[in-house]
Amino acid sequence: MCTKRNWSSCKLRVFALANKRDELELEHRNMASLLAKFRIDYTDLQVVPDITAKPQESTQRFFDSLIADFRTEDKANTSDSVYVSDAELLAIKDKTNRHLRLRELLLEHSSEANMVVVTLPIPRKNIVSAPLYLAWLELLTKDMPPILLVRGNQTSVLTFYS
Incomplete structure (x- = not known):
């Protein structure tokens, strides 16, 4: 999508759902690692705990x-x-x-x-x-x-x- 003119300047914000409130940092690192492995550039990554x-x-x-x-x-x-x-x-x-x-x-x-x-x-x-x-x-x-x-x-x- 980012190669198309209409979407090229859009920011990608990723929201991931967390199952356990006490493992937010681990979930954040795991999701960031996964996105990096697939070469997905994102502007913001938030793990939603609740x-x-x-x-x-x-x-x-x-x-x-x-x-x-x-x-x-x-x-x-x-x-x-x-x-x-x-x-x-x-x-x-x-x-x-x-x-x-x-x-x-x-x-x-x-x-x-x-x-x-x-x-x-x-x-x-x-x-x-x-x-x-x-x-x-x-x-x-x-x-x-x-x-x-x-x-x-x-x-x-x-x-x-x-």
């Missing part, structure tokens, strides 16, 4: 409004992919909260960006219903600059030698 924090109430309300028309309490409809059941929400509550927090972080750090590249959430067949998955996508993209959602197929396409 992805598991509880989302704000306003973000939760926005998510609830997205799935309101698809909610059901009926246990018999859990196999029907046009409904979001209480059991489904409870089963993947942590993953949903992660997407809620990611929305907050995207709005905080990238709302003025020219383009944002985000890893596409992986849909799990027979685990995540279609309305819930689409609500996750809406969370990540609504009120944002252009977003490129990328997803691999778990096949390595780049090779580097250390």
